[in-house]
Amino acid sequence: MSDRKPNSSQESAFEDEDFISKSELKRQAKEHQKLGESLVNLTPAHLATVPLDEELADAVNVARSVSRKKEGFRRQIQFIGKLLRQRDNTAIEEAMAKLVNQHQASNVAFHRLEKAREAVIEQGDSAIQALIEEYPELDRQKLRQFHRQIKKEREKNAPPRAFRELFQYLKDVISEE
Structure with missing residues (x-):
């Protein structure tokens, strides 16, 4: 074993709390x-x-x-x-985080609308009733009409016009809250 002592400048660098x-x-x-x-x-x-x-x-x-x-x-x-x-990047990072959160919130809202549309199409009256309980400003008759039109479109393999219109209707009414 050697009796060498560690370099004092190296030792102080590792003991320094600000060392990075x-x-x-x-x-x-x-x-x-x-x-x-x-x-x-x-x-x-x-x-x-x-x-x-x-x-x-x-x-x-x-x-x-x-x-x-x-x-x-x-x-x-x-x-x-x-x-x-x-x-100091705190303000920049906060602004970037806010932008990311806005994007995520809009994605969540979009997915919620898609789920509501799919429920109306697949489940019919039960889903329409649940939607109207949650959003009373929705029109039951209009939702039933969309449901029937979408079923006819799918049977005839027609372009999904009513499918898109239902999404837009839900977006307009639910987003106004």
Whole structure:
């Protein structure tokens, strides 16, 4: 065994509470680049809801104008990641989370409407009654009419016009709540 003492600078680096390993720094850099790429992929309307300073907004716009297949796009994303590392990203991350939650909520509402439509088609009067109990503003007669039309369309292999109209009717009435 050797009697070598550990290097005091190495020892103090591991004891320091603010020490961040090189691999952790790389992970953080990758996360910032992913955040930057998701900013670039947003629609202009959604991007306008995210609080960006002028320098960061310019960098995002440059990345949008550069072809995604070129090396310049990759470097621009790295630059955006660097800019994000130099800032407090809490407001940006909150805005992005809000956009994601909005999208998920609209998907849930869409699936709920699809289920209601399928129930009306498959179960008929029992599903119509359940829907009217939940949404009294729905018209029972109109729902029964859609049910009959859809059955006729399916028997004749006709285009699903009533199928689409039922979905639109449910969307209009249920979404107004």
